[in-house]
Amino acid sequence: MLRNETGKVAYRTLVTFEAVNAAGRTVLHESFRRFQTQVVPTVLPGASVAVGNASLLAEATQRGDDDLDSVVVKVQVSQWLDPLGGDHGLGKVTAAVVAGSGERSPDGKGSLELDVASANCANMASRGIALVFRDKSGAIVGGSLDNVPHDTCRVGGTTGEQVAMTDPEIPAVADLDRTQATAYCDFDRPQILPAVGAPYN
8 A cells, every 4th residue: 555645646656566585686587577667647645545566476486496585665756746636637536346246266366346436527547456455354465456448537437347367366365345446547548668667557
């Protein structure tokens, strides 16, 4: 979860996830390194947003030949904006899981449905939907970013929007009704060439 404790809107915040061993070296699989960084379009003053990601570990770590010591999260705000509200594309967007809609297969894939409400006065561009998974006690146990553009950023929002996890991203202990979700809505969705350090959404 990412919280903005200022009186400004955090615009296009870059969030990078890194998994390292005791020596500080990455233990992420090379093929997943271009999926380390995502952009959170807006975080309103006082708001908390879901920021989730799932990555594949390097083969040596999977075999147990190398250790996973810690996960490091780096946050960089690109710009601070005045809180001008929905007339300027900076309105509140909320997402709630439809109770009982979550499904998880034994291999960790699955889906759930969201109801999304948008206070923006114009349609915005979707940059995906972020999820944070919690267990029955409320503890965070994982996360995901559905990078597919959704119909969640239109005026008024949408109901019953399906979010799919096509990779094994959902922990077995996740209580899907407790999942926290954030619809990433931006003024536009730039075309980005996948590269290490660049946002993949």
